[in-house]
Amino acid sequence: MTGTVRASGFDFFSAGELPAPNLPAAEVAAIVREHWGLDVALEPLGSQQDQNFLATAGGTPVGVVKITNPAFTAAELDAQDHAASRIAAAAPQLRIATTTRAGDGTPRSVVAETGEGPLAIRLLEYLPGGTLTGGAHLSPAVVARIGELAGHASLALAGFEHPGLDRVLQWDLRHADRVVDLLAHYHPDEAKRAMVTDAAARAWADVQAVAADLPVQAVHLDLTDDNVVCTTERGIRMPDGMIDFGDVTASWAVSELAITISSVLHHAGAEPASVLPAVRAFHGLRPLSPVEVAALWPLVVLRGAVLVVSGEQQVQIDGGANAYAAAGVEREWRMFEQATSVPSEVMTGVIADALGVPLGGRAGAPKAHRIETSPGFDPARAARLDVSITSDDVDAGAWLDPELEDRLALRALDAGASVAWLERGTPRLSASRIRSAGSTATVPTGVDVWFAEAQHLQSVGDDARLVIETTDGATILDGTVPSRQRARIRLEMPDAPRVPHLVRPEYAPGWLALTEDPAAAMGLEDAGPGTPVRGYSTTGGADASELVARRERAFAEVQEHYYAAPPRIERGWREHLVGTDGRVYLDMVNNVTPLGHGHPGLAAAVAKQLRTLNTNSRFNYGAVVEFSERLAALAPDPLDTVFLVNSGSEATDLAIRVAMAATGRRDIVSLLEAYHGWTYASDAVSTSVADNPNALATRPDWVHPIDAPNPFRGVHRGADAARYAPEAADRIRGLAASGRPPAGFIAETFSGNAGGIPLPDGYLTEVYAAVREVGGLAIADEVQAGYGRLGNWFWGFEQQGVVPDVIAVAKAAGNGYPLGAVITTREIAARYRTQGYFFSSTGGSPASSVAGLTVLDAFRDERLQQNAAETGAYLKGRLEALAERHPLIGIVHGLGLYLGVEFVRDRATLEPATEETAAICDRLLALGVIMQPTGDHQNVLKVKPPLIVTRESADFFVDMLDRVLTEGW
Structure with a gap:
């Protein structure tokens, strides 16, 4: 208990009840x-x-x-x-x-x-903009900003002295023990009351251990979500001010931050790790000392305890008249519940690791420890198993098999190993799960062992607690591990809380600081304390940020990456991507891989071809012929001749050059808001300002863009969209009349870059007729829409009931392997000879041709086009139902698995919700969904998952999007 404090100002302990005016x-x-x-x-x-x-x-x-x-x-x-x-x-x-x-x-x-x-x-003074009051989700950027505000307050108030600071408030955490003791009896629930008093007692003891070294200064002491005001810019609220100085006093300086971050914990989706951006931001302005780091989370627990008992008291003494206090009871309990959901020792380790602040003591170097085994085993015949994300043993989705680890261990024992073991600290993909809104516990705090012979384990020394468990968590009290059965072994600090065997990556630094490595203690290879042997961090964040830094030093900056702080992705399976911490994300944007990631058949076929032959297409081998035949057979008559290239950019570039060669002309008509590639010709006809802000000002004079036929937000909307086609036809005829007849008209057959928007009915029929009327060619860009993505049609142009003169296709053709094609007629292809010969080093190589053949086989055998139709229709229906409840959704575009969810701030004005869309994508990532914006306004979710996506994954995506739109972003 703290001693009696006499203050010249208000003294809570003398005042007793404090009814509000x-x-x-x-x-x-x-x-x-x-x-x-x-x-x-x-x-x-x-x-x-x-x-x-x-x-x-x-x-x-x-x-x-x-x-x-x-x-x-x-x-x-x-x-x-x-x-x-x-x-x-x-x-x-x-x-x-x-x-x-x-x-x-x-x-x-x-x-x-x-x-x-x-x-x-x-x-x-009234500050407009509102506060963060309520339970809406707070993004990491917002959380960081309130930490920054607390940092500015702490710096400004350092050295401030005033007689009015001499007061004793119930919110001053220097008196938290007395407040809880005094008010705990107001809580009507005996069980919850005990939880509060017990947690407060433990936290108070932790704080008292360092209290003498904690600096004291003037503090705002109530810089919470209720008391920071925001400015809204382009749809995003960001704190930029503070109100309510009623609790200003002198207290521990670190209390400023503790009170601020505690207010984050009741918001939707918040957990202890959610406060780290605020802690980093505060530390960046006003560095925390090691003792302040040690005190910070216990103070958060104390703040939660004080709020719970104070809230219950205020409700009772105000007799129900204080609606504010009554409404806060549930919120304050959630804050306390979250504050105590992770032991303070663990959060202290997590915070210290995030800030790079050494704590010493238990967080320092582990002590040497020894575990004796009897009768013993031969360490030279130990087999270390590998179920990390880089292991061959987790290929083809094997990591989803709950028996994988046991099967690998028994196989090693059968091969003569004395013990099979899984190391401490390296994230285990086998422990992860798909379609999870949060990370799963993938980081082991100890080792798993399977002994060939039964062993009795005994620790030597008293500086660690040896824990031996079965897979169901039961402790093996006598230390005897049966042969050929898994045992989980940990060395825990003797005064630490019990440690789970697997922990979530966000909290791994804190948990690992409470353990030593049993592998070293048993004479197995020492993987080091929390140091993964394969170079991956126990938490994906540091590993990912270091890789981004390396990328920025060596990789041209213009080659952007998804997300400001992307996870490090090193494995994929079907419609899932896996980070280095074992976190699994649902990939709802990757139309490059229609077969999904890690397709075993494709991997095997390409690997076999690479082992036998891979050269260029000027040699005579079968794969290039077979693939060309099968691809040509998928095109409608009279298209029968194939060029093979490396990418979609090259495909559209070559299609344009073929049209120019065939017609002897150079002018091309294209659509606004379109993207066709990065090569000279494909970039020339690309007009998307999202991909190139200067696109419209830098088109060469031979490119003639016309209005994008967007019936939702284009110049003609709704029924008026029928005007796009005749206007385009008139423009083409006008060019011809002016002496510049076009060589061709190029367009995506489905407006993918604009957001998966179907062309108006009959659009291509009229436009293709017009370009042919003046002697030009119709070029269909099928790089995104082709290969069955629309479900009911293999090619996008089939949905329009037309046949182009030239098809450009890529992406899906190789399932991520570099492969693209141009398909046209024999006559048109022959005219390209006027430009010389054509050659692509890897386009049509044996390996790329085999990749193309394998993809076509999988389309047939795995019914991918049918899945696109069926799952796509189901997904669109669910998204449209979502739009009925969330006005931010202006419309759901698309067909099959080529969909777009367009966000608008106002359904009447169609003001694009650009910043909101980016923030929604960031929140979806945190919930386990990979999604990105598209369109000139970057306000459309481009929903183009691998074609093997399941209904369960479609449901997960919609459920998470619903959650984001409900809770905030």
Whole structure:
């Protein structure tokens, strides 16, 4: 317990109950009129112990009227005003709610006679934009910003002294033990009350261990989600100011951050690791010392405990009149529940690791320890198993088999191993699961062993706790491990909480700091404390960020990557991608791999071909002929001749050059908002400003873009979309009449880059007729829409009921292997001779041709086109149902598994929700879904998953999107 503290100001422990003022709004309005000369309307605002109103005049906010609890002195109010002014001066980029004072000398505050006696009343500056009050999800960027605000407050208030800081508040965590003891009996639930008092006692002991070294200074002490104000820019709210200085006092400096991050914990999707961006941001401005790091999470637990008991007390003493306090009871319990969901020792280790702050003691180098085995085993014949993401043994989805580890171990024993074992610290893919909204526990804190002969294990020394468990978590008390059965072995610090055998990557640094490596203690190869042997970090974050840094040093910056902080992806299986920490993501955007990732048949076929022959297409071998024949057979008559290339860019580039050669012309008509590739010709006809902001200003004079036939947000909408085709035809005829007849017209047969938007019915029929009428060719860009993605049609142009003169295709053709094609007629292809010969080194190579053949076999054998039709229709139906409940969804575009979810801020104006779309994609990533925006406004989700995607995965995607749109992003 802390000793008795005498304060010149308010003393909570002397005051006892603290009922909030409850003046009628009319009485308050009269006081404002008398003292500030303002006629205002008042809207009640919440407060725990004061009374607040938003004052408006003529509908415009003019300030916040604060009726201070009569227990607080004038000196305390003056200290609050000075603290606000001090932060405003030190951080002018922030908005700070200072006390207003009119130019004619009207007072900052008054003491007015009221129906409840004399009360101090202030008119505070109104800061527009609202706060983060409520339970909506807070993005990492928002969490970081509130940590930054706390850092600015802490820096500004350092050295601030004032008599009004001499007060004893129930929110001052230096008195948390006394507050909990005093108020715990108010909690009506005996079990919850015990949880609070027990957790508070443990946390208080942790804080007291370092309390003497914790710096004390003036603090805001209530810089929570309720008290940070936001500016909304382009749909995204970001904190940039602070209000409510009523709790300003002197306390432990680190309390500022503890109170701030505790308020994050009740928000949707929040957990202890969610506060790390705030901790990093605070530390970046005002570095935390090792003792402050050690105290931080116990203080968060104490804050949660104080809020729970204080909230219950306030509800009872206000007799139900304080709606704000009543509404906070559930929220405060969630904060406490989250604060105690991970042991303080673990969170302290996680925070120290995130900041790079050494703690010493238990977080330092592990002690040498020994485990004796009897009768013993031969370490030279030990077989270390590998179920990490790089292991061949987890190929082809084997990691989803719950018997995989046992099967590998028994196979090793049968081959003569004395023991088979899985190391500590390296994430195990075999422990991960698909379609999970959160990470799964993949990081082992100990080792798993299978002995060829039964062994008795005994620890030597008393500096660690030897734990031996069966797979169901039962402890083997006598230390005897049966032969050929798995045992889980850990060395835990003797005074640490019990450690799970597998932990989530986010918390692995904290848990691993509480253990030693049993492998080294048993004489097996020492993998090091928490150091994975294959170079992957136990948490994916540091590993991924280091790789991004390396990428930026060696890889041209213009070659962008998805996400600002992308996970490191090193494995895929079907419609799933796997990070180095074992986290599995649902891939809903990767139309490069219609067969899915890690397809065994494709891998085997290409590997076999690479072992036998891989050269260029000028040699005579069978694969290039067979693939060309089968690809040509899939095209409608009269298209019968194939060019093979490496990519979609090369395919569209060659298609344009073929048209130019065949017609002897150079002009090309293309569509706006389109992307066709990065080579000279394919880039020339690309007009997407999302891919190139200067696209429209840098087109060569031989490219003639026409309106994108977008019936949702284009120049002609709805039924008027029928005007696009005749206008395009007129433009083509006009070019011919002006002496510049086009060589061809190129368009995606489905507006993929714009968001998976079907062309208006009959569009290509009329436009193709017009270009042929003037002697040009019709070029179909099928790079994205082709190969069955639309479900009911193999080629996108079939949906329009037309046949082009030239088809460009890639992406799906090789399932990620570099392969593209141009398909045309023998006559048109022959005219390309006027340009010389054509050659592609790897286009049509034996390996790429075999890849193409294997993909076509899989389309046939695995019914991918049918799945695109059936699962695509199901997915679109679910997305359309989602649009009925979420007005941000303007429309769901597309067919088959080529869909687009377009977000708008207003369904009438169709204002694009660009920033919201990016934020939604970031939140989906956190929930285990890979998704990216597309379209010129980057406000459309491009839903183009591998064609093997299942209904279960479609449901997971929609459920997570629903969650994001409900909880926030």
